[in-house]
Amino acid sequence: MQHKLPLGEAASTYTTMTIGDGLVSQIPALVISLAAGFLVSKSGVEGAADKALVAQLAMNPVSLGIVSASAGVLAFVPGMPMLSFALISLAAGALAWRRSRDALAAPEVEIEPVQEAAEDPISQTLAIDEIKIELGYGLLALINDLEGRRLTDQIKALRRTLAAEYGFVMPSVRILDNMRLPSQGYRLMIKELDAGAGEVRLGQLMAMDPRGGQVDIPGEHVKEPAFQLPATWIDESLREEATFRGYTIVDPATVLTTHLTEVLKENMPDLLSYAEVQKLLKDLAPEQKKLVDDLIPSVVTATTVQRVLQALLRERVSIRDLPAILEGIGEAVPHTASITQVVEQVRARLARQLSFAHRAPDGALPIVTLSPEWENTFAEALIGQGEDRQLALAPSRLQDFIRGVRDTFEQAALAGDTPVLLTSPGVRPYVRSIIERFRGQTPVMSQNEVHARARLRTVGTI
Numbered sequence: 001m002q003h004k005l006p007l008g009e010a011a012s013t014y015t016t017m018t019i020g021d022g023l024v025s026q027i028p029a030l031v032i033s034l035a036a037g038f039l040v041s042k043s044g045v046e047g048a049a050d051k052a053l054v055a056q057l058a059m060n061p062v063s064l065g066i067v068s069a070s071a072g073v074l075a076f077v078p079g080m081p082m083l084s085f086a087l088i089s090l091a092a093g094a095l096a097w098r099r100s101r102d103a104l105a106a107p108e109v110e111i112e113p114v115q116e117a118a119e120d121p122i123s124q125t126l127a128i129d130e131i132k133i134e135l136g137y138g139l140l141a142l143i144n145d146l147e148g149r150r151l152t153d154q155i156k157a158l159r160r161t162l163a164a165e166y167g168f169v170m171p172s173v174r175i176l177d178n179m180r181l182p183s184q185g186y187r188l189m190i191k192e193l194d195a196g197a198g199e200v201r202l203g204q205l206m207a208m209d210p211r212g213g214q215v216d217i218p219g220e221h222v223k224e225p226a227f228q229l230p231a232t233w234i235d236e237s238l239r240e241e242a243t244f245r246g247y248t249i250v251d252p253a254t255v256l257t258t259h260l261t262e263v264l265k266e267n268m269p270d271l272l273s274y275a276e277v278q279k280l281l282k283d284l285a286p287e288q289k290k291l292v293d294d295l296i297p298s299v300v301t302a303t304t305v306q307r308v309l310q311a312l313l314r315e316r317v318s319i320r321d322l323p324a325i326l327e328g329i330g331e332a333v334p335h336t337a338s339i340t341q342v343v344e345q346v347r348a349r350l351a352r353q354l355s356f357a358h359r360a361p362d363g364a365l366p367i368v369t370l371s372p373e374w375e376n377t378f379a380e381a382l383i384g385q386g387e388d389r390q391l392a393l394a395p396s397r398l399q400d401f402i403r404g405v406r407d408t409f410e411q412a413a414l415a416g417d418t419p420v421l422l423t424s425p426g427v428r429p430y431v432r433s434i435i436e437r438f439r440g441q442t443p444v445m446s447q448n449e450v451h452a453r454a455r456l457r458t459v460g461t462i
Helices: 007-025 027-042 049-058 061-075 082-105 122-126 151-166 236-244 252-266 274-282 286-295 302-314 322-332 339-349 351-357 372-380 395-414 428-435
Strands: 131-135 173-177 185-190 193-199 204-208 220-223 230-235 248-250 365-369 420-423 444-446 456-461
Touching: 007 027, 061 082, 131 252, 151 173, 151 252, 185 252, 193 252, 204 236, 204 252, 230 236, 236 248, 248 252, 274 302, 286 322, 302 322, 302 339, 322 339, 339 351, 339 428, 339 444, 365 395, 372 395, 395 428, 395 456, 420 428, 428 444
Parallel strands: 131 173, 365 420, 365 456, 420 444
Antiparallel strands: 131 185, 185 193, 204 230, 204 248, 220 230
16 A cells, blocks of 8 residues: 555455565575485485485385476466476386386395204303403403503413424414403413413512512512512602612513413423324425425324423424424334333434523533432332333432532522533433422433533532
C-alpha cells in the first residue's frame, strides 16, 4: 500500500524475499550435513571418498530406486526444472533396474555353517621351551625400550657371541610375563626347570667393586645374581661419582643378560641335543662332508659324537673346530670304547686351541702344577676298567686336596692370575670331576694338551 503496488505483485515479491531467501540460506548447512554424512558412512572403507560414494550408492538398487522416485516427484513440482530432474529420474531408474537384474542373475552362494574351532592336540602340551625368561610385571619395559638398550637386542647379540665362541647356535629364548614373580624380579628356566633368579631395579644402576669389596656409595646393597659378588643399586645421578671411584657400572638389562650368559654356559651340554648335532654336521663345508660320510655311521654313531661334544662343552671347550674333533674321534674310536678316553684324545688334538684360550695377557700360559705325591695318590686310587673306571679316594685325602686347590688358586687370584691346573693325562678327567663341584670355572689340562709352542709360567703347586 505504501508503494502503491498491486496486491498480487506485492505477495509474490514478499514470498520471494522471505521464503526464497530462507531456502537459499539453508544450502550451506545442507552441504555441511552431506559432508558429515559422507565422512561417517565412509569410516572403515578403504579408498577415496568419491569411489566409496559410488560403491555404496550406485551399486545398491534400492538406493537408486529411491533417487529415481524422488527426482520424478521433483520434476512435476511447479517452478522446478522438469527436464533435469526427469533425466536424473530416468538414469537412476535404469541403473536400479540393471543392478536388480544382475543381482537376480548372480549365482547363489552357499553359506557354510560356522564350525567350532578344533581343539589343539594334546601332544602340543608336551612341547617344552629350551630357554625361557619370566619377568615380573614391573620389568616389561625391558622388552620395549630402556634408554635405547632393549633386552631382546642384547639376547640376539648374546646368542651370536656364544655361537662364535663355542661353535653352535643356542636355541631361541622365549620371554614371558609372570604375575607371581616380584614386581622387578625375573626367573631363568632351562627346559622348564629353574636355572636362576634375581631382581633388578629399573631406573637405577648396579655398581660393583672390581676388587670384590663393598661399594661405598649410598644405595641398596645386594648380591650380583650371576656371580654372587657384593653390589649396590645406585641412582642414575651417582654415575659420575661411581665411575670416578673406579667402580664397574652396569644397567639392569645388562645385569639380566650377564646372568643369562652364565646360565647358558653352565647348561650348554643339555642344550646340545641330537637334532642340534645333526644341524652342525649338515652345515659343515662341502669339503668336510666326506669326513662325516666315512665316519658316521660306519665307525661311530651320531650319539657318540653328541656325547663327546657334550663332554667338551661341559668344560667350556669350543666345538667350533668340528672337523678336528671328528678326526680325533675317528682316531680314538677304533682303539677304545670309553667316551672318557675318546674325549682325552680329542682334547689332545685341540692343544693349540686350549693353550691359546687360557693364555694370560702377557702371552704365557699360567699353570698350577700337581705335585708328584698327588699324582701318585690319584693314580693309585683309580679302580675298574673302561667305562667302569672310577676314582676311590679316601674322604680325608679328598678334603686335603680341595683345601690345597682353594688356597693355591686364591693366592693366584690375588696376584692377578687365572691359571689352569696341569696334570698327567691319566688322572686329568678324574681330577676335573672333583674340581668342577666347587670350582666349576677352573680349567684342568693335561701335559698332552699343552701346545709345543706355548710358553708356560708356573704360579703355584698343589
